[in-house]
Amino acid sequence: MEEFFRVALELIEASERHEVYRGEECINLIASEGLKSPAVREMLSLTMDLESRYAEGENDLRGHVKKRYYQGQKYISVIEDCTTELMKMLFKCSWADVRLVSGTHANLATFKGLSMATKSRKMVVAPLSAGAHISHDYTGLAGMVLGLENIEHAYDVERMNIDPDRSAQIIRAAKPGIVTFGGSLFLFPHPVKELSEVAHEVGAYIVYDAAHVLGLIAGGAFQDPLREGADFMTASTHKTFPGPQGGVVLADLKDERMEKAIKSVQYAIFPLSTSNTHLGRLPATGIAALELKIYGEALAKQTVRNAQTAGQYLYENGLKVLGERYGFTMSHQLAVDVREYGGGKRVSEALEEANIILNRNLLPYDDQNNRENPSGIRIGFQDVTRRGFYESDIKYLCDLMLDVIKGRRKPEEVRKDVIALRREHSEIKYGFQSIKEAIEHLQKSLKGI
Numbered sequence: 001m002e003e004f005f006r007v008a009l010e011l012i013e014a015s016e017r018h019e020v021y022r023g024e025e026c027i028n029l030i031a032s033e034g035l036k037s038p039a040v041r042e043m044l045s046l047t048m049d050l051e052s053r054y055a056e057g058e059n060d061l062r063g064h065v066k067k068r069y070y071q072g073q074k075y076i077s078v079i080e081d082c083t084t085e086l087m088k089m090l091f092k093c094s095w096a097d098v099r100l101v102s103g104t105h106a107n108l109a110t111f112k113g114l115s116m117a118t119k120s121r122k123m124v125v126a127p128l129s130a131g132a133h134i135s136h137d138y139t140g141l142a143g144m145v146l147g148l149e150n151i152e153h154a155y156d157v158e159r160m161n162i163d164p165d166r167s168a169q170i171i172r173a174a175k176p177g178i179v180t181f182g183g184s185l186f187l188f189p190h191p192v193k194e195l196s197e198v199a200h201e202v203g204a205y206i207v208y209d210a211a212h213v214l215g216l217i218a219g220g221a222f223q224d225p226l227r228e229g230a231d232f233m234t235a236s237t238h239k240t241f242p243g244p245q246g247g248v249v250l251a252d253l254k255d256e257r258m259e260k261a262i263k264s265v266q267y268a269i270f271p272l273s274t275s276n277t278h279l280g281r282l283p284a285t286g287i288a289a290l291e292l293k294i295y296g297e298a299l300a301k302q303t304v305r306n307a308q309t310a311g312q313y314l315y316e317n318g319l320k321v322l323g324e325r326y327g328f329t330m331s332h333q334l335a336v337d338v339r340e341y342g343g344g345k346r347v348s349e350a351l352e353e354a355n356i357i358l359n360r361n362l363l364p365y366d367d368q369n370n371r372e373n374p375s376g377i378r379i380g381f382q383d384v385t386r387r388g389f390y391e392s393d394i395k396y397l398c399d400l401m402l403d404v405i406k407g408r409r410k411p412e413e414v415r416k417d418v419i420a421l422r423r424e425h426s427e428i429k430y431g432f433q434s435i436k437e438a439i440e441h442l443q444k445s446l447k448g449i
């Protein structure tokens, strides 16, 4: 009993300390994480009853609730349908499913659904070390859970991008059921337009994994995959899309080919891979969509500008920032080769001591099994941008990073400056400060229409 109580106390204390440490004292540069506005957080706290509920069942071809196997759904169905509609309108498409609890789940259901629809096990993907997510890979979900066979896109390391000409040949020869684009190390728009015709010619569906760049797509600052020929877009709802942790799949129901695929993906969602769909996140996901509708363009532009500013500055100060000939990045991320400074593990751990949080990362020329000490680090700017960092703050942050990476100052010394910089940026921009503010904005806008 005593041990049980001691552990419970430790749990509470660690949770409280975590909120202060990561929420108030660290600068977050993990590219796969997002920052929620006060309104999104408030919405989450207002919808705690949903956290206890179930809503299993089928949806129709608009993505709306069709049939539910539980009672008490009067408002739950409205909540799910409204969230689906907001996502459809934001991404200008005619079908969406918000029942996925994560980006990995969105990939699971989409890959499963499409492999059933095409009766093919072959999937063309980017190599893991060139940025594909583990869920695309034969060593992860795609191979080990779904039994899919990976065929790799050709990758151009210099351009940090898929090589469209060589990949076209690969797709033609392999005749896969699925061709994927998008990834976790994702600096430049992938050649969806260039490869959509050949993928469709061989009967493949194109799945664009927008987990990292969903918010940038909403803001019109990256590519627009569904207009460029992608059939499905899968994503997390908590990275550059600044909502609660969850997932989404989006598509356009244009013809019979898509109807067959959407039905199959829906079947892979329910009954194959969901029971509880974590309903408590849905209203807050909708608020995040509303924020992107209003502030998304400015947020996405500044995020990319901040990443490019940091790329140029770190490069000018001697770091090997990848993608140099192409402006370093067109997304929220940078990739930096830090072998000269001890590799990704040493550098990310030293920065962590200074309360600058980012992750080590495989680079395209790394052995893909060397995840322990890869050559690179990945730096994401979506969080600091939402905290109101502009170019001068970004350069100062880069100076602090350079101090640590180059060993000019001890990480413990730099930490004081990091905490001070973080505290200067407490307000979260490009969003609502409360649900009341969101409602007032909506009412005023509706009156003006």
Ligand SMILES: Cc1ncc(COP(=O)(O)O)c(C=O)c1O
Pocket (backbone or CB within 6 Å): 032, 101, 102, 103, 104, 105, 107, 132, 133, 135, 182, 183, 184, 209, 210, 211, 212, 235, 236, 237, 246, 247
């Ligand atoms: C490209 C990509 N797809 C999918 C995922 C998985 O998303 P989730 O963590 O929501 O399962 C990630 C995670 O970072 C990712 O980078």
